[in-house]
Amino acid sequence: MKNYYYFTSLLVLLFLFAACNKEESPEENEDQEIFYTIINNENGGVNTIIDGSDTEPWEVAQAIPSEEGGTFSNKLPIILFLNDKILVPSLEDNLYVSENGNKVGGTLNINEGANGYAVLTFTPTVGFNSGSSIVFTLNEGVQDDGGNNFYADNFTLSYTTAANVTGNFDGNGSFENGANGVSFVGDGNILSGAQGCVSPTSGTHLGAITSGNQLVSGDNAIGEASSLMILGPIETDFNSVSFKYNFLSSEFQEYVGSEYDDSVLMTAVGPNGSRTVFLTSVNTVGISGNTECIGFPGLPDDGDSYVGATGWINKNIDVSHIGSPAYVIFTVTDVADTFYSSALAIDEVNFN
Numbered sequence: 001m002k003n004y005y006y007f008t009s010l011l012v013l014l015f016l017f018a019a020c021n022k023e024e025s026p027e028e029n030e031d032q033e034i035f036y037t038i039i040n041n042e043n044g045g046v047n048t049i050i051d052g053s054d055t056e057p058w059e060v061a062q063a064i065p066s067e068e069g070g071t072f073s074n075k076l077p078i079i080l081f082l083n084d085k086i087l088v089p090s091l092e093d094n095l096y097v098s099e100n101g102n103k104v105g106g107t108l109n110i111n112e113g114a115n116g117y118a119v120l121t122f123t124p125t126v127g128f129n130s131g132s133s134i135v136f137t138l139n140e141g142v143q144d145d146g147g148n149n150f151y152a153d154n155f156t157l158s159y160t161t162a163a164n165v166t167g168n169f170d171g172n173g174s175f176e177n178g179a180n181g182v183s184f185v186g187d188g189n190i191l192s193g194a195q196g197c198v199s200p201t202s203g204t205h206l207g208a209i210t211s212g213n214q215l216v217s218g219d220n221a222i223g224e225a226s227s228l229m230i231l232g233p234i235e236t237d238f239n240s241v242s243f244k245y246n247f248l249s250s251e252f253q254e255y256v257g258s259e260y261d262d263s264v265l266m267t268a269v270g271p272n273g274s275r276t277v278f279l280t281s282v283n284t285v286g287i288s289g290n291t292e293c294i295g296f297p298g299l300p301d302d303g304d305s306y307v308g309a310t311g312w313i314n315k316n317i318d319v320s321h322i323g324s325p326a327y328v329i330f331t332v333t334d335v336a337d338t339f340y341s342s343a344l345a346i347d348e349v350n351f352n
Contacts, residue, residue, distance in 0.1 A: 034105040035125070036095055037273065038088060044112035044119060045088040046145045054146025058084040061117075061259075062335045065159050066223035073185055074129060074161035075230050075327050077267045077276070078122040078136050081335050084144035086110060086118040094139040097122065099132045109276035113335075114261055114283035121276040123269045130163035169231045173243075173349040175205040181234075182207060186227025189217040191345075196295020201244050201312055201347045208297075211262060211334045212341030215298025221341075225334040231349060232327030238351035239320035241268060241328055244312045249342035250300035251282045252290045252308025258283075260335060262342035266315075267329040270322030277317055281335075282342070285310055302339045312347070 038045075062081040065072050078097075088110065097104050106124040113119050128134060136157040140149045169181025175190050182190065188209035193200070200206045209227040213220040221227045249262050263281040267274060290308030293299075299307045319326070332344040 034103050036091075036105055037107045038091060038110065039107060039275075040088055040110045042112040043085070044117065045086045045110040047088055049087065049143075049145060049147040051085075051146040054084070054144065054148060056146075057148045057151035058082055058144040059151050060155055062225065062333055063157060064222060064226045064228075064331065064333060065157065066225060067159075069158060069160075070222075071160045071162050072222075073164040073183060073230060074127060074132070075164040075183075075232070075269075075329065076161075076185060076228065077269070077274075077329060077331075078157060079265065079331060079333075080120040080155075081113065081263070081333070082118045082120065082144075084117055084146070086120070087143040087145060087147065090141060090143040094141040096135075096137040096139070097124070098135045099124070099128055101133070107274045109267075109274065111265070111276055111278040113263060113278060114281045115259070119263075119265070119278060121265065121267055121274075123267065123274040128161045130161055132161045134159055134161060164230060166230075169234050170236055173351075174200070174202040174347060175207050176203045178205070181231060183230045184209065184217065184219070184227065185230070186221040187212055187215055187217050187219050188227050188229050191216060191297070195297055195345070197293040197309060198246055198248070198296055198345050207346040208343060209330065209332050210298065210341055210343040211332050212298060212301050215301060215341065215343065227332055229330045229346065230327060231329070233325035234328065234351060235325050236351060237324050238326075240316055240318050240352045241349065242314070242316040242352060243349040244314055244347045245279065246309055246312050246345040247280050247285065247342065248293055248296055248299060248307055248309040248345070249282050249290075250303055250307055250340040251342065252285070252306060253287050254303070255340060256282055256287050260340070262332070262334050262340075264344050265331045266317065267331070268317070268319040268322055268326060269329070270319075270324055270326035272323035273321055275317070275319050275322065279315065280310065296343060299341065299343060301341050
């Protein structure tokens with residue numbers, strides 16, 4: 001069950017007009033409410049303190065973007081992997097997002113990782129402009145399920161946006177039109193033909209991102225840990241998105257069940273809201289859920305010679321509330337480390 005919370009603050013916009021312009025009539029001051037919509041999926045967020053034995057402050061295990069002050073696509077969602085569950089009511093008055101110094105509203109999806117901890121994904125109500133300065137802040141009043149505050153005064157991410165110009169993604173669901181409507185942040189590429197044990201499921205191309213450096217492209221993952229594939233804009237109206245994915249990792253088998261849980265998320269965002277789904281992770285798949293994969297580009301890039309893969313998995317996700325034009329964003333990330341990279345292959349993206 002999803003729980004929705006609407007937190008508001010008042011932003012007063014003052015419009016000043018030059019006295020010498022006699023032809024323009026004065027405008028009245030306009031009050032605009034800034035909403036943060038909190039969508040709590042599953043058990044990553046709790047409504048009351050449930051772990052009285054927990055006395056340790058909570059921390060951020062992984063952040064996207066993780067390079068403070070960098071420049072990233074204006075379609076990039078802000079994602080935080082925490083090391084505990086989050087007390088949802090404590091977010092009120094303790095969440096602040098600004099663009100060029102002006103507070104902006106948006107949607108905060110709370111998902112549950114394989115370890116039961118919270119994964120927070122923020123998308124703005126109105127997409128960020130290019131060339132903007134973005135600041136995302138969680139104040140120390142945000143608490144975990146034991147009522148503990150953040151270990152520092154606050155948690156802040158700041159970065160600059162760049163334009164996401166790639167063309168329209170409609171009709172390119174199997175990537176046969178190359179990178180048309182596709183952009184990558186980090187290590188990502190459109191690959192042609194079989195990639196070791198991974199072959200396209202339709203046509204001759206597939207999309208791929210990794211948590212490593214220059215495994216499938218000439219670029220490095222953000223902070224050597226995270227990469228994203230951004231599909232869009234998608235102009236056609238749709239209620240659900242379906243796709244096939246194949247998750248590969250060098251963390252299989254020795255790090256199954258550990259805190260180093262490489263993970264995959266999908267975020268769909270449109271003019272009416274967003275939805276984030278936790279797709280899979282090393283711990284979710286487990287030892288028996290993968291088979292050895294040989295020959296995928298760049299893997300393994302650390303550790304032993306074993307790389308595991310889930311094989312192609314079909315997924316269909318309801319996103320009927322987000323509207324269009326929309327973007328679909330896939331994220332793969334290392335959690336709590338930057339070693340033993342993982343990869344995500346995507347094919348047959350359809351909008352229904």
